[in-house]
Amino acid sequence: MSQKKMPLAVDVYENDSELLVVADVPNVSQDKLDARIENQSLSVTATRADGLVYERTFRVPSEVDAARVTATLKDGVVSVKLPKTRVARQIPVSAT
């Protein structure tokens, strides 16, 4: 099976609560779509029915909450939602 890799064209959108990454991945079934986030890096790999592989990796800003990232596949388009951490963490101040 050919393993020819093709870069994936993406759109990146943003609003107050999240980043949204959208890419066209025609001819890719759900089980052949791999999206992972590791060490501030989002990686999308999609294998088409004809063996061609779409691939793209990019850095993700630190305000993204990696635990809440989700991806959906519809009509050959993958959308990855990267929520931003909204909770401001209160730093306890102790007297010395």
Place this chain on the structure above:
Amino acid sequence: MLLFTRPSRTRNGAFGRFPPDPFAMLERFERQLAAPPWPELVMREEPDKVTLTVELPGVPASDLEISVKERTLHLAAKAIAAAPEGYETRRKERVGYTFSRDLTLGDQVDASAISASLKDGVLTLTLPKRPEAQPKKIAIST
């Protein structure tokens, strides 16, 4: 990587007649790997049917026009790769596209039996050939 197919009859919409010869050589158009705005229609001919495939990411079945009028098969779809409501665009690499083809069906095609499926953004049309147009094995008596 080829950016352009050979001069393709399908590309310009004027398909022309399928060869009447049932033993016509299988001609496979090489798939163009370039991105939109030219979704390419790939035609494959087999002894019993013709298959058309075209990649239309971002097009739901409800936005796809497929119709047959007399001997013309009409296909149309549009995908707008715009920012969703309430978002700002930070990066734009995808392009929207329009797709439209009007194909003349040869006499071999049974237009009433055309079927279509849309899966993973790929539209596949199956155009069965009429039984008379399919190769018939001739039994040899011994």
